[in-house]
Amino acid sequence: MAGTAAGAQHQTTERKMTGRTVLAWLGGFFFVMLVANIFFVYFALSTFPGVVTDRVYEAGQAYNGEIAASRAQKALNWDVSGNVTRDDNGVARIEVTARDSNGAPLSGLAVEATLQRPASPEPARQLTLSEGELGRYAAEAEEIAPGRWILQLDARSGEDGEAFRSQNRIFFAE
Structure with missing residues (x-):
């Protein structure tokens, strides 16, 4: 026989695909998907409780x-x-300067700041800024942790006077 060498022959074993093999592969696949989904659901719920406001209807009406x-x-x-x-x-200092449309300092405003963590059940920190120089307001908050915060500023002139509101995302490094 030409072309065959004595050492070149090798024996191959064939494995048959049975119903049990297919069932084991399908079961393993769905088990891995179940574990992955449980993992993602657990971490999604533990990092974001899902509640942004307790009174959704009233918030919609006020829009x-x-x-x-x-x-x-x-x-x-x-x-x-x-x-x-x-x-x-951990002491945060908030400084605000307010000027009117002509560039003159706005004095006598009631300025309040709210510091809140985004999507966190931690209560918001309310601060009242006091006027130092003409048109300059400042306040300090203690024990402010590093990370992302939302700063909302509310300034009002008089009891029913003109109002200003600003909302900004800020980040405090460690």
Whole structure:
């Protein structure tokens, strides 16, 4: 026999695909998918509780009022700028400068700041800023952890006077 060598022959074993093999592969596949889904659901629920506001209906009803307030704020043409810093001891300092449409400092405003973690059940921190120099307001908050925060500023002139609202996302490094 030409072309065959004595050592070149090798024996192959064939494995048959049985019903048990197919069942084992299908069962293993769905088991892995189940474990992965349980893993993702657990971490999704533990990092975000799903509740942004307790009164969804009332928040929806107030939406048109927020749009009107936003238009009124734009018409004021106030220039409000701020600076937020955090020291090594966890004390955050919020400084706000407010000027009217002509560039003159706005004095006598009631300025409040709210610091809140996004999507966290941790309660918000309310701060009242006091006026130092003319048109400059400041406040300090202790024990502010590093990470992402939402800072909402509310400034009002008088009891029923003009209002300004700003909402910003800030990040405090460690």
